[in-house]
Amino acid sequence: MSAESKKRIIKEIKVDLDKCIGCRACEVACSAFHANPKYSSINPARSRIRVVIDELNDCYVPIRAGDYTPSECNGRHSYTIDGKQYRQCSFCGVSCPSRDLFKEPDSGLPLKCDMCEDDPPIDVPMCVQVCPHDALTYEEKEEEGEEEEKREELEIGLEALAKKHGVQKVRDALARMSKKPD
Amino acid sequence: MRYAETGYILEIDLSRGSIERVETDPALTELYLGGQGTAAKIQWDRVPPEVEPFSPDNLLIFSAGILIGTPVPGANRTAVDTFSPQTNLYSHSLFGGFFGAELKHAGYDKILIRGKASDLVYLWIHNDKVEIRDATHLSGKGALETGECIKAELKQSEAQVAAIGLAGENRVYMSTIEHANSSASRGVGVIMGDKRLKAIAVRGTKDINVARPAELFELCNPMYQAIYDNPYCGDVFLHEDDEEWHVNNFAWGNARERQKGWWSKEREEKWKAISDSVRLRWTGCYNCPKDCHQAIRYPGRPTYFQKCYSKLTYAMAAYKELDFNYDILGVTQEHGLDGYSTPQVLAFGVELYEAGILSDKDLPNFPTDSGERFFYLVEKIVRREGVGDALANGVYHAARQIGNGAEKFDHNSTKKFEQLPLKLKMVNYPYFLMYATGEKMTITQTEGSYPQVPIADKKEREEFVKNWDAAPERFKKWYLEWEPRTHPSVEASVNIADWNETMHYIDDAIGTCAFLSSFRGQFGGRPPYHLYNLPDFISHATGLDMDPDRIWKIGRRNRNLIRALNIRRGMRRADEKPPEDHWQIRDPEMETRLLDEYYKFKGWNNDGIPTRETLDELGLDYVSKDFIERGLLTDGGNAPAKETSV
Numbered sequence: 001m002s003a004e005s006k007k008r009i010i011k012e013i014k015v016d017l018d019k020c021i022g023c024r025a026c027e028v029a030c031s032a033f034h035a036n037p038k039y040s041s042i043n044p045a046r047s048r049i050r051v052v053i054d055e056l057n058d059c060y061v062p063i064r065a066g067d068y069t070p071s072e073c074n075g076r077h078s079y080t081i082d083g084k085q086y087r088q089c090s091f092c093g094v095s096c097p098s099r100d101l102f103k104e105p106d107s108g109l110p111l112k113c114d115m116c117e118d119d120p121p122i123d124v125p126m127c128v129q130v131c132p133h134d135a136l137t138y139e140e141k142e143e144e145g146e147e148e149e150k151r152e153e154l155e156i157g158l159e160a161l162a163k164k165h166g167v168q169k170v171r172d173a174l175a176r177m178s179k180k181p182d
Numbered sequence: 183m184r185y186a187e188t189g190y191i192l193e194i195d196l197s198r199g200s201i202e203r204v205e206t207d208p209a210l211t212e213l214y215l216g217g218q219g220t221a222a223k224i225q226w227d228r229v230p231p232e233v234e235p236f237s238p239d240n241l242l243i244f245s246a247g248i249l250i251g252t253p254v255p256g257a258n259r260t261a262v263d264t265f266s267p268q269t270n271l272y273s274h275s276l277f278g279g280f281f282g283a284e285l286k287h288a289g290y291d292k293i294l295i296r297g298k299a300s301d302l303v304y305l306w307i308h309n310d311k312v313e314i315r316d317a318t319h320l321s322g323k324g325a326l327e328t329g330e331c332i333k334a335e336l337k338q339s340e341a342q343v344a345a346i347g348l349a350g351e352n353r354v355y356m357s358t359i360e361h362a363n364s365s366a367s368r369g370v371g372v373i374m375g376d377k378r379l380k381a382i383a384v385r386g387t388k389d390i391n392v393a394r395p396a397e398l399f400e401l402c403n404p405m406y407q408a409i410y411d412n413p414y415c416g417d418v419f420l421h422e423d424d425e426e427w428h429v430n431n432f433a434w435g436n437a438r439e440r441q442k443g444w445w446s447k448e449r450e451e452k453w454k455a456i457s458d459s460v461r462l463r464w465t466g467c468y469n470c471p472k473d474c475h476q477a478i479r480y481p482g483r484p485t486y487f488q489k490c491y492s493k494l495t496y497a498m499a500a501y502k503e504l505d506f507n508y509d510i511l512g513v514t515q516e517h518g519l520d521g522y523s524t525p526q527v528l529a530f531g532v533e534l535y536e537a538g539i540l541s542d543k544d545l546p547n548f549p550t551d552s553g554e555r556f557f558y559l560v561e562k563i564v565r566r567e568g569v570g571d572a573l574a575n576g577v578y579h580a581a582r583q584i585g586n587g588a589e590k591f592d593h594n595s596t597k598k599f600e601q602l603p604l605k606l607k608m609v610n611y612p613y614f615l616m617y618a619t620g621e622k623m624t625i626t627q628t629e630g631s632y633p634q635v636p637i638a639d640k641k642e643r644e645e646f647v648k649n650w651d652a653a654p655e656r657f658k659k660w661y662l663e664w665e666p667r668t669h670p671s672v673e674a675s676v677n678i679a680d681w682n683e684t685m686h687y688i689d690d691a692i693g694t695c696a697f698l699s700s701f702r703g704q705f706g707g708r709p710p711y712h713l714y715n716l717p718d719f720i721s722h723a724t725g726l727d728m729d730p731d732r733i734w735k736i737g738r739r740n741r742n743l744i745r746a747l748n749i750r751r752g753m754r755r756a757d758e759k760p761p762e763d764h765w766q767i768r769d770p771e772m773e774t775r776l777l778d779e780y781y782k783f784k785g786w787n788n789d790g791i792p793t794r795e796t797l798d799e800l801g802l803d804y805v806s807k808d809f810i811e812r813g814l815l816t817d818g819g820n821a822p823a824k825e826t827s828v
Contacts, residue, residue: 021473023466024280025406028253032399039395042253043287045387054339055362056330056485058462058477105387129403132410132471 010141011115013064013128016080020060020135024051026127033116033126045105048113049127062127062136064113065102184208185393186252186723187216192290192312194305196377197238197297201312206291212726213801215691216248216291218261218274219740224294225263225272226743226805231750235267235373236353242295242373244344244382246282247693250468251390252723253402255409256698256710258282258468260344261690262370265751268355268576269598272747274622275370277344278467278695279362281384284342288386299378302351304332307384308341317380322348324484324516325360332383341385347518348564350375354574356520356527356563363465363475363487367520368599368623369576393725401718405710406471414706415698416472420493421464423454428491434498436529436577437594437603437761453504460508467695474697483512492521498603499525500532500552510556517564522624523576523600527563528556530577530591539586544569576600594761597753599623601761609765611675612682614773615780617760619790620683621744630701631685631709632657632678636664652703652712657681672776676783685713687737687744692720739800742785742792746805749814755781755790791815 027044034048035041044050048065061079079086102111116125128138162170193202206220214220221243233239242264249257260282266273285293288309304317320328329343342361349357350371357371392398409415419428426445434441460480464473465487476488488511496514497507514524532555534540535548542548545568549555562570572583577600581592594601596617602625612632613625620628631652637643640662647658660674670678685700689711696702699711711719717728758777781788785796794815797806809815 018463021464021466021471023468023470025255025469025471028469029403032253032395035389035395037395039253039392039399041389041391041395042251043387043389044283045287046389052339055465055477055487056326058479058485060463060465130406130471132407133473 007142007144010143012078012139012141013115013125014078014080014137014139015062016135016137017061018080018083019133020051020062021133022051022053022055022060025130026062026136027051029126029130033118043105046111048102048111050102064127065111066113183391185391185725186248187211187291188286188289188388188390190290191292191294192307193294193296194312194314195297196295196299196303196314196379199314201314203290203310211248211724213736214740214743215720215736217245217259217691217693218247218263218687219691219736219743221245221261221263221292222272222740222743222747224292225265225747229265231752233265235265235270235273236376238297238377240265240296240373242370242377242379244281244285244293244295246285246291247689247691248291249719249723250282250693251286252392253399253469254694254719254723255402255405256467256470256472256695257693258470259690259693259695260285260366261693262359262366264370264373266355266369266599267353267372267376268369268579269623271597271751271753272621272744273368273370273373274627274690274744275359275366275368276627276690276696277359277361277364277366278470279342279364280468281342281344281361281364282693283468284384284386286386286390287388288384289388293382295374295377295379298376302378302380304328304345304381304383305379306332306336306341307382307386308338309386309388320380321351324348325358325518326362326486327484327516328381329361329383332381336383338383338385341383343381343383345381345518346371346374346379347516349517349519349574351380352564352566352574354519354563354566355576355579356523356574358518358520360515360518363477363489364467365489365515365518365520367522369520369523371518392723394722398719398722401722409698409710410471412708412710414708415702415710417474417490417697418705420474420476420490423457424450425453425494426450428494429498431604432494432498433603433605434501436499436526436533436591437601437605438529440605456504456508470695470698472697478508478511480508480512483509484516486512486515488515490521495521495525495603496528496556499529500556502553506553510553510560513557514560517560519560519564522602524560524563525556526594526600526603527573527577527580528559530580531559531569531573532556533591534584534588537587537591539584539588539591540569593763596759596761597623597757601625601764604764606765608767609769609773611669611672611772611776612678614760614765615675615679615776616682617764618758618777619679619780621748622683622686626701627686627696628679628683629704630696631682631703631712633661633704633707636661636666638666646707650707651714652707652709654681654713672779675776676780679780680783684734684737684741687740688713688716688733691736691740692716735800739802742796742800743802743805745786745790745792746797746802746809749791750808750812753790755788758790787815 026049027047030047030049031043032039052061124138128136191204245261258278259276262275264273288307302317303314306313325345325347328345333341344359344361353372353375355369355372359366359371429445460478462477465475466473478488479485496510563574566574572580577592578595578598581588616628689700699709702709713730721728786792794806
C-alpha cells in the first residue's frame with residue numbers, strides 16, 4: 001500500500017430534510033438507473049435510496065444504502081434539519097429501518113449506493129438529478145490525503161457480523177463451521 | 183410481456199370471500215387505454231342498469247392509470263368508479279398520493295370489489311398474497327388513523343392504505359376515501375362503506391416494465407425540472423396567500439352571495455400568519471415535483487392534509503375566518519367527508535333552521551355561532567343522528583326528505599349533485615354546456631384547457647397564441663378573435679367544451695394529474711402535458727402506436743361509453759341543466775340552441791343519446807346493439823319520442 005499523499009475526490013449527497021416533499025422520485029430514478037439493462041424496469045423496492053415517511057409525524061427522511069455500516073446515517077450522510085447540519089444517527093425521530101430496507105426483493109442480497117459511478121460516468125447521481133427541490137444536493141470535494149486503505153469485502157462483512165453478534169460468537173461459529181466434514 | 187400495465191385485475195367478492203387474479207385482454211388496452219376507460223368497460227359489461235347502487239352487484243373499481251408506476255412524472259392518479267346512490271348515475275373520483283404505484287408494483291392494474299362483507303373488513307394485498315381481514319376493531323376510527331393502525335398491525339410501514347372514516351361506514355353520501363395526502367371525493371366512499379370495506383392496504387415489490395426504456399427516460403428526466411419551474415401547473419392558487427380571487431368570486435353560505443370588498447391586505451397578512459403557523463410542510467404525490475398538499479397540524483386536531491380549494495370552503499360556507507376552516511378540516515378529514523359538497527350541506531342545514539323549516543326539536547341545543555353549528559351538524563351527519571340522517575344524503579335528497587318548503591333551498595345542484603358555489607352574472611356558453619352535460623359531476627373535472635377569459639390586449643393575445651403548443655389550431659383563431667366581455671360563437675363554444683372534457687378523459691385513462699394537464703391550460707396556457715406531447719410518453723411506455731388523433735379518439739370513446747352507462751340508467755336531455763341560479767341572466771333560447779348544436783357535434787341525437795353511427799365508428803357497436811334492443815335507439819339510430827328522466 002502506498003502511503004503517498006495524493007489528491008482524491010470526495011463525493012457526497014447532502015440531504016435537507018426540510019425541503020423534502022416526499023415524492024419518491026429519487027427511488028424511481030435510482031431503481032431504473034440500476035436496472036439491467038439500464039432503465040428497463042422500475043421498482044422502488046430495489047432502489048438504493050429510500051424515503052422513510054411517517055406522514056402523521058411529519059417525518060420525511062431520504063436514506064441511502066451505505067457500506068456495511070450498522071446504521072445508514074452513521075457519519076456517511078449529512079442531513080440538514082431546521083437549517084442545522086447533522087452527521088450522526090438518532091436525530092430524526094423516525095424508527096430507523098437501517099439495512100432492512102436495502103435488500104433485493106428477489107434474492108435478499110444487500111443493495112449499496114454507488115453514487116451512480118457508471119460507465120460512462122454521469123456528472124450527478126440520478127436521485128439528485130430528479131430532485132428540483134434540492135432536498136438532495138451533490139458535492140464533490142478534492143482532498144489532499146492518504147489514499148484510504150481499501151478493505152476486503154470479507155473483512156468488512158466480518159466486522160459487521162462481529163458488531164452485531166460479538167467477536168466471540170463469530171469466532172465460535174467459524175470454529176464450528178471449520179470442523180464440519182465436507 | 184405487457185408494458186406499463188401489469189395485465190392483471192384483482193377481483194374480490196366480499197359476500198363470498200373469494201379472491202381472484204384475472205388476466206386482462208390487451209385488446210381492451212388498445213381501445214380504452216386504462217384507468218377510468220377500462221373500468222367503464224367492466225361496468226358496462228357487468229353492471230346492468232337495474233342494479234341499484236346499494237346492491238351487492240354494484241362494483242367499486244380502483245384503477246391505476248396506465249402510466250402510473252412508469253417514470254412519467256406526475257402520473258399517479260388512481261380512479262375510483264362505481265354507481266352513486268345520490269344520483270343513481272355513474273360516479274367517478276380520483277386520488278393521488280402513492281396508492282396506484284404500490285398497486286401496480288404488487289402486480290395489479292385494478293382492484294374490483296363486488297358483494298358486501300357481513301361485517302367490517304379490510305383488504306391486505308402483499309404482492310401475490312391477498313387477504314380479507316377483520317376490521318371490526320377499526321370501526322369508527324379516523325381515515326388516516328386507520329391507515330396507521332393497519333400498518334402497525336401488519337408491521338408494514340411501507341404499505342399504502344386507502345380508508346374510509348366514520349362517514350363512509352355510515353353510508354354518508356358525501357363520504358370520501360382517504361389515502362396519505364389525497365382524498366377521493368364526489369361520494370365514492372359511500373359505496374366502500376356499503377360494502378363494509380374499511381380499508382385497502384397494499385404493498386408491492388415487483389418490477390414494472392416499459393416498452394422503450396431509454397427513449398422514455400430521455401423524455402421524462404428533463405420533465406422534473408420543467409414541471410418544477412412551470413408557474414402555471416400544480417396547485418397554483420393554494421400556494422398564494424392572496425385569496426382575493428376566490429373570496430370575491432365564489433359564493434358564501436349555501437352558495438348564496440358574493441362578498442365583494444371583504445378581502446383586504448390586513449386580512450391577507452392575518453391569514454398568511456395562520457397558514458404559516460399550522461403548516462408542517464408542503465408535500466407532493468408519487469414521482470411528481472409539485473407540492474400541492476399542505477400537511478397541517480392544528481392545535482387539538484390530528485395531523486391532516488389540506489389540498490385544493492378546501493382551504494376556504496368551510497370558512498366561506500359558515501361566514502368564518504381561515505382558522506375555523508383549518509380547525510374543522512381536522513375533524514372532517516378524519517371522518518372522511520368531501521370538502522366541496524359537505525360545507526354546502528352544512529350551510530343548507532343552517533339556512534333551513536333560520537327559515538324555521540328545521541326547529542329546535544329537530545336540532546336540540548343547536549348553538550348560535552355559525553361555526554359551532556357546523557361542528558354540531560357534522561357529528562349528526564356522520565352518525566346519521568336525527569336530522570343528520572336526511573342531511574347525510576346530500577342537499578337534493580335532504581331537501582325532499584325534510585320537505586315543508588326545504589326543496590326551494592336546493593338551488594345549486596345538477597343531476598342531484600352539489601356544484602361549486604358560484605354566482606355569476608351572465609350565462610357563459612361553453613360553461614353552460616360543460617355544467618349541463620359533464621358526467622364527472624363537477625366542473626373542475628370538465629373545464630381546463632381553454633382560458634376562462636381572454637387577455638384584453640390584442641398584442642398580448644397574439645403573444646400568448648404564438649407559444650400555445652397545447653392547443654389544436656382551430657382554438658388559436660377563436661382565441662385571437664375573442665374580445666373581453668363577448669361570447670365565443672356557438673361553433674367555438676361547442677369545440678371549447680369538447681376539448682376541455684376530452685383532455686380529462688385522456689388524463690383519467692393514463693393517470694396523469696389534471697394539475698399538470700387537463701385542468702391547467704386555462705390559466706397561462708402552458709400545461710406540461712397536452713395532446714401533442716402525451717402520445718410519445720404513452721407510446722414509449724406502453725409500446726402502443728399513439729398519435730394525437732388516436733389519443734383523441736380514445737378520449738372520445740371513453741367519453742361516449744361513460745355517457746352510455748348513464749343513458750342506460752335513464753339520464754336524458756331533461757336532466758342536462760346547470761344549477762338553477764348559477765347565472766343571474768339566462769338566455770333560454772340560446773341555451774336550447776347550444777345544447778342542440780353540442781349534441782349534434784358530439785354525434786348524439788336530440789335527446790343526448792349517442793347515435794348508432796357515432797357508437798359504431800368508435801368501436802362501441804356492442805353499445806348501439808344494446809340501445810337498439812332496449813328501444814333507446816331505433817335501427818336508424820334515432821331515439822323514440824318518449825322523454826324520460828332519472
